Amino acid sequence: MYTQAMDTMGKDEAAKTVRSAEEMQLQERFDARIDAGDFIEAKDWMPEHYRKTLVRQISQHAHSEIVGMLPEGNWISRAPTLKRKAILLAKVQDEGGHGLYLYAAAETLGTSRDQLFDALHSGKAKYSSIFNYPTLTWADMGTIGWLVDGAAIMNQVPICRCSYAPYARAMIRICREESFHQRQGFEALLTMMTHGTQAQKDMVQDAVNRWWWPSIMMFGPPDDQSPNSAQSMRWGIKRVSNDELRQRFIDATVAQAQLLGVTLPDPDLKWNEARQSHDFGAIDWSEFKRVLAGDGPCNRERLAARVKAWDDGAWVREAATTHANKQAMKEAA
Amino acid sequence: MSNDTSPSAGPPQAGLDPRGGSAGVPAGRGEVMSHEWPLWEVFVRSKAGLDHKHCGSLHAADPKLAIQMARDVYTRRQEGVSIWVVRSDQIVASDPGDKAMYFDPAEDKVYRHPTFYELPKSLDHM
Numbered sequence: 001m002y003t004q005a006m007d008t009m010g011k012d013e014a015a016k017t018v019r020s021a022e023e024m025q026l027q028e029r030f031d032a033r034i035d036a037g038d039f040i041e042a043k044d045w046m047p048e049h050y051r052k053t054l055v056r057q058i059s060q061h062a063h064s065e066i067v068g069m070l071p072e073g074n075w076i077s078r079a080p081t082l083k084r085k086a087i088l089l090a091k092v093q094d095e096g097g098h099g100l101y102l103y104a105a106a107e108t109l110g111t112s113r114d115q116l117f118d119a120l121h122s123g124k125a126k127y128s129s130i131f132n133y134p135t136l137t138w139a140d141m142g143t144i145g146w147l148v149d150g151a152a153i154m155n156q157v158p159i160c161r162c163s164y165a166p167y168a169r170a171m172i173r174i175c176r177e178e179s180f181h182q183r184q185g186f187e188a189l190l191t192m193m194t195h196g197t198q199a200q201k202d203m204v205q206d207a208v209n210r211w212w213w214p215s216i217m218m219f220g221p222p223d224d225q226s227p228n229s230a231q232s233m234r235w236g237i238k239r240v241s242n243d244e245l246r247q248r249f250i251d252a253t254v255a256q257a258q259l260l261g262v263t264l265p266d267p268d269l270k271w272n273e274a275r276q277s278h279d280f281g282a283i284d285w286s287e288f289k290r291v292l293a294g295d296g297p298c299n300r301e302r303l304a305a306r307v308k309a310w311d312d313g314a315w316v317r318e319a320a321t322t323h324a325n326k327q328a329m330k331e332a333a
Numbered sequence: 334m335s336n337d338t339s340p341s342a343g344p345p346q347a348g349l350d351p352r353g354g355s356a357g358v359p360a361g362r363g364e365v366m367s368h369e370w371p372l373w374e375v376f377v378r379s380k381a382g383l384d385h386k387h388c389g390s391l392h393a394a395d396p397k398l399a400i401q402m403a404r405d406v407y408t409r410r411q412e413g414v415s416i417w418v419v420r421s422d423q424i425v426a427s428d429p430g431d432k433a434m435y436f437d438p439a440e441d442k443v444y445r446h447p448t449f450y451e452l453p454k455s456l457d458h459m
Contacts, residue, residue: 044429101406107372317394328395
């Protein structure tokens with residue numbers, strides 16, 4: 001999920017020409033391993049640009065998991081039943097765990113956790129645009145599970161085959177856990193659409209209307225405006241293009257919407273027999289860019305909540321460190 | 334996730350751990366940040382009778398917290414019945430640069446495998 005900003009970054013780090021003969025040889029060996037479908041491990045030689053690209057992508061992904069806890073965390077205390085509350089708690093806890101797997105993977109590339117957090121808290125690092133939209137009703141919880149986690153899974157499954165092995169291993173674990181996220185969301189919506197009042201059904205439709213477009217933006221800009229995609233594909237960091245993933249997601253979701261009894265808010269959405277796929281309307285990329293640049297409905301609120309949580313926890317981290325040091329001194333004495 | 338970067342940055346393996354020490358941690362948002370908790374590698378036995386297997390890493394202040402956090406981070410779905418944690422800087426690993434020297438010599442010793450020996454059909458299950 002959540003690495004869409006990758007594709008909007010400038011070409012500031014375009015691969016530099018290699019210098020020494022030795023480095024050239026290392027580069028050749030690296031390229032050959034990538035071509036052979038080998039995995040790259042943390043201590044293997046890798047081009048500096050490959051390393052930087054991965055740090056950026058994996059940390060954006062990690063930040064998205066952590067910030068992604070916030071919109072849903074808002075609803076834990078307001079879940080309609082104890083069952084739904086337990087499910088939501090488990091899901092939000094999972095997102096925290098996923099963030100941790102990913103931070104650990106990013107750290108293998110030589111960036112410390114503190115550096116990664118600092119980049120997030122200072123606003124320097126990006127996270128997925130999707131978490132800057134508000135969660136207004138209980139139906140948003142189901143819709144996030146169904147559409148947002150659905151889009152995330154579509155995005156993440158190919159990353160399980162990423163050439164950088166620590167990232168791939170983290171993704172395998174995440175994908176295994178995440179399918180429950182989508183299923184619980186769909187089931188929550190289905191319950192409302194099957195047994196709910198008209199007002200509850202309207203609430204579901206309203207949530208779908210608000211989340212549909214932001215969800216399909218999650219796959220990032222169109223391929224022809226995604227300057228770094230080619231390099232990431234070449235390196236086996238990215239396996240399937242943005243547009244291809246978006247199309248797969250839309251094709252999969254249309255039938256699910258019918259089953260649910262909701263409409264998707266796109267009058268141009270229709271089956272194209274020749275393409276054996278759905279055509280869909282134009283995406284408002286100016287909105288995407290605005291939200292990604294920090295001017296979405298909830299950007300400030302999300303970042304402030306995250307920074308507050310970190311700062312409020314400072315005394316706990318310090319106390320644990322102090323306790324550990326004291327115990328170590330006692331043992332040494 | 335970070336199993337392969339865990340070795341100590343002591344003299345023999347200096348530079349193997351790309352994370353290095355925590356000395357280079359920058360001050361953030363205009364303030365001095367506290368030092369990170371040390372890194373631990375986590376090993377989980379998925380069920381009785383099987384080996385503990387490396388499953389990832391985490392930061393924790395001390396061994397007790399490391400075990401508790403490992404339980405929360407890596408065994409939320411009954412993935413294990415036992416957990417080991419070990420400080421990452423206490424693990425010594427082989428150098429990937431020595432991979433060929435260390436492991437390739439075994440490649441031509443095919444006689445170390447049972448399939449190398451051709452026996453009469455009637456005995457082939459030996």
